[in-house]
Amino acid sequence: MSEQLNVPTMEELMAQGKQPDILFWVGSAGSYDDRAKKITRAFVKILNKANVNFAVLGTEETCTGDVAKRAGNEFLFQMQAMMNIEVLNAYEVKRIVTCDPHSFNCLKNEYPGLGGNYEVLHHTQFIKELIETKKLDIKDGVFNGKRITFHDPCYLGRANSEYNAPRDVLATLNANLLEMKRSKATALCCGAGGAQMFKDAEKGDKEINELRTEDALKTNPEIIATACPYCMTMMSDGVKVKEKESDITVLDIAELIAQSQNL
Amino acid sequence: MSYLPNILFAIILIGGIGYFVKNVKKLFRNINLGQDVDVSDNKPERWKNMARIALGQSKMVRRPVSGFLHVVVYVGFVIINIEVLEIIIDGLFGTHRIGLSILPTSVYGFLIGTFELLAILVLIAVTVFWIRRNVIKLQRFWKSEMTGWPKKDGNFILYFEMVLMTLFLVMNATDLHFQSLNSGNIISQFIAPIFSKLPETTLHVIERSAWWIHIIGILIFLNYLYFSKHLHILLAFPNTYYGKLTPKGQFNNLESVTNEVKLMMDPNADPFAAPAEGEADEVPAKFGASDVQDLSWVSLLNAYTCTECGRCTSECPANLTGKKLSPRKIMMDTRDRLEEVGKNIDANNGEFKDDGKQLLGDYITNEEIWACTSCNACVEACPVSIDPLSIIIEMRRYLVMEQSAAPSELNNMMTNIENNGAPWPYNQMDRLNWKNE
Numbered sequence: 001m002s003e004q005l006n007v008p009t010m011e012e013l014m015a016q017g018k019q020p021d022i023l024f025w026v027g028s029a030g031s032y033d034d035r036a037k038k039i040t041r042a043f044v045k046i047l048n049k050a051n052v053n054f055a056v057l058g059t060e061e062t063c064t065g066d067v068a069k070r071a072g073n074e075f076l077f078q079m080q081a082m083m084n085i086e087v088l089n090a091y092e093v094k095r096i097v098t099c100d101p102h103s104f105n106c107l108k109n110e111y112p113g114l115g116g117n118y119e120v121l122h123h124t125q126f127i128k129e130l131i132e133t134k135k136l137d138i139k140d141g142v143f144n145g146k147r148i149t150f151h152d153p154c155y156l157g158r159a160n161s162e163y164n165a166p167r168d169v170l171a172t173l174n175a176n177l178l179e180m181k182r183s184k185a186t187a188l189c190c191g192a193g194g195a196q197m198f199k200d201a202e203k204g205d206k207e208i209n210e211l212r213t214e215d216a217l218k219t220n221p222e223i224i225a226t227a228c229p230y231c232m233t234m235m236s237d238g239v240k241v242k243e244k245e246s247d248i249t250v251l252d253i254a255e256l257i258a259q260s261q262n263l
Numbered sequence: 264m265s266y267l268p269n270i271l272f273a274i275i276l277i278g279g280i281g282y283f284v285k286n287v288k289k290l291f292r293n294i295n296l297g298q299d300v301d302v303s304d305n306k307p308e309r310w311k312n313m314a315r316i317a318l319g320q321s322k323m324v325r326r327p328v329s330g331f332l333h334v335v336v337y338v339g340f341v342i343i344n345i346e347v348l349e350i351i352i353d354g355l356f357g358t359h360r361i362g363l364s365i366l367p368t369s370v371y372g373f374l375i376g377t378f379e380l381l382a383i384l385v386l387i388a389v390t391v392f393w394i395r396r397n398v399i400k401l402q403r404f405w406k407s408e409m410t411g412w413p414k415k416d417g418n419f420i421l422y423f424e425m426v427l428m429t430l431f432l433v434m435n436a437t438d439l440h441f442q443s444l445n446s447g448n449i450i451s452q453f454i455a456p457i458f459s460k461l462p463e464t465t466l467h468v469i470e471r472s473a474w475w476i477h478i479i480g481i482l483i484f485l486n487y488l489y490f491s492k493h494l495h496i497l498l499a500f501p502n503t504y505y506g507k508l509t510p511k512g513q514f515n516n517l518e519s520v521t522n523e524v525k526l527m528m529d530p531n532a533d534p535f536a537a538p539a540e541g542e543a544d545e546v547p548a549k550f551g552a553s554d555v556q557d558l559s560w561v562s563l564l565n566a567y568t569c570t571e572c573g574r575c576t577s578e579c580p581a582n583l584t585g586k587k588l589s590p591r592k593i594m595m596d597t598r599d600r601l602e603e604v605g606k607n608i609d610a611n612n613g614e615f616k617d618d619g620k621q622l623l624g625d626y627i628t629n630e631e632i633w634a635c636t637s638c639n640a641c642v643e644a645c646p647v648s649i650d651p652l653s654i655i656i657e658m659r660r661y662l663v664m665e666q667s668a669a670p671s672e673l674n675n676m677m678t679n680i681e682n683n684g685a686p687w688p689y690n691q692m693d694r695l696n697w698k699n700e
């Protein structure tokens with residue numbers, strides 16, 4: 001048990017006749033995966049600290065259907081999408097933020113065609129906005145001079161051409177940012193995308209996350225930063241396989257920012 | 264009798280171009296075997312992409328060495344071909360270097376001089392390309408799909424260009440009149456001495472032979488395109504024009520599915536309602552793709568455009584870790600199958616006769632299809648806007664929705680989503696538990 005977070009649900013706000021400024025889409029990984037839940041909590045701490053008027057769907061949220069779509073199950077995807085859209089539209093949601101680039105991509109690009117039109121932000125974009133509008137004041141300290149390398153999630157980077165927001169946010173930490181040789185548009189996938197997260201890899205001579213971890217290790221980092229719950233799993237496993245857990249931590253950008261604020 | 268060469272030339276020219284046109288028609292027909300997609304949107308952006316990516320080679324130069332060499336060959340190839348115009352006029356009308364009688368000598372010299380300079384640069388670039396392929400053995404040219412014809416094809420093109428450029432220079436070097444002008448022979452003047460001991464008549468024979476072989480070579484090259492990865496010099500333009508404009512992560516939503524899902528979710532829908540106009544006699548939709556005809560025509564254009572450069576494969580995480588998947592192979596297989604289907608249609612009076620084969624299974628295996636992480640590295644890497652990922656996804660759709668042939672772990676994942684609204688077997692009611700943990 002840790003300190004109480006303020007996490008209003010849409011239902012509660014609705015009952016009070018209130019409308020939040022933004023909906024936080026937690027996503028399945030952020031709701032159930034033990035490691036990803038920490039990212040979710042870190043992000044909520046940031047939202048609380050910046051006094052953001054937000055809400056979550058809570059038990060009314062269900063899988064975006066993204067992973068079903070990547071696996072080829074268009075039926076399941078559209079069923080999930082239409083159920084979610086019904087709920088989102090009923091609550092008259094206008095703006096959504098999520099820590100999961102896969103949900104981000106799906107909500108932003110694939111929901112509009114099915115009747116779900118929202119402004120969708122990735123949490124790195126939203127944190128950047130909070131910093132720029134002075135709602136969040138990053139005091140350097142904890143990460144001063146730390147060697148941090150950022151792994152671009154495919155569905156944020158290549159898929160949606162967002163390479164700057166995570167880097168801009170990291171830049172506020174006054175850390176020593178290191179780029180891997182393959183970064184931004186040429187970043188190597190962590191291996192989780194396209195439903196790979198949920199199955200064993202096909203026969204090969206290496207796991208993709210190991211290869212990507214090797215990329216990261218070449219920068220000799222103290223911290224590997226990610227911005228996706230699946231990348232988190234993959235990179236953490238990679239660091240374990242390379243037996244580097246004692247030297248290197250893998251952290252989501254939300255966690256880095258929360259820690260820098262002593263949240 | 265004196266018209267014989269002109270007539271011969273005309274016949275060769277018409278024959279060469281005629282055969283090419285015939286194959287281009289076939290190309291159009293084959294591409295049109297694909298499913299219709301609406302790509303009539305955003306014309307200005309499409310033109311811009313074409314100008315930037317195909318004409319401006321913006322993606323090629325991301326790899327500076329091969330990019331630079333490619334620009335040399337490309338610019339050289341395009342500009343030197345202006346010379347072909349003169350050759351055709353000379354050939355048809357029996358003139359010799361018609362340009363000289365139209366343009367001032369200095370201008371003509373400037374033009375030919377430029378061509379000569381480019382010719383030698385192309386020769387050098389092509390030689391480096393050959394060395395990269397055959398001596399340095401760059402990895403991406405030695406993957407498993409690059410054996411047999413694709414490997415030979417890559418080298419043939421280089422030999423073709425070497426021979427054509429050499430012929431052009433020899434033709435100029437042995438043209439006494441041209442050499443005597445001493446304008447524009449910046450390269451050929453150094454080749455001329457090699458022939459200087461030969462009698463004038465022999466020189467003339469060499470010059471004429473070089474001239475004839477040069478133009479015939481160009482016509483052969485033109486017709487070689489259809490059978491080669493070199494088709495990209497033409498198709499890169501339409502292909503970049505029709506390339507994907509939406510964010511790379513956005514997959515299309517299948518309309519046929521939307522209709523059914525809406526019916527399922529709408530309690531008031533009348534399942535026996537008459538279908539909307541135009542839908543009545545449509546064949547029931549097949550979900551996804553198992554053969555080339557199920558793919559969009561843009562995917563088929565993609566397949567013909569692929570230069571087999573392997574930039575996609577060299578960035579593919581699956582391929583880099585030893586999996587069977589290679590996005591280049593996906594494109595090559597699609598083209599090979601499409602050619603096979605095309606030949607089948609030719610042989611059966613314009614009707615496709617079931618040959619018991621399809622792209623999925625006989626060319627591309629399920630193992631390849633399931634190894635993809637949908638990371639878009641291949642799409643990003645392709646210098647001519649090819650999208651191998653869309654083909655992979657169409658095949659997954661077929662495997663899942665038509666065949667229920669997903670790997671069992673993925674079936675579990677999908678059952679979880681159906682039952683609990685999450686890819687893991689957790690209770691929907693526990694979704695907010697993280698709040699208090």
Ligand code: SF4
Nearest residue numbers: 579635636638639641
């Ligand atoms: S999208 Fe698939 S085929 Fe393309 S590079 Fe990524 S894993 Fe390879």
Ligand code: SF4
Nearest residue numbers: 569570572573575645
């Ligand atoms: S798909 Fe593009 S990158 Fe891949 S081999 Fe073909 S042309 Fe090259």
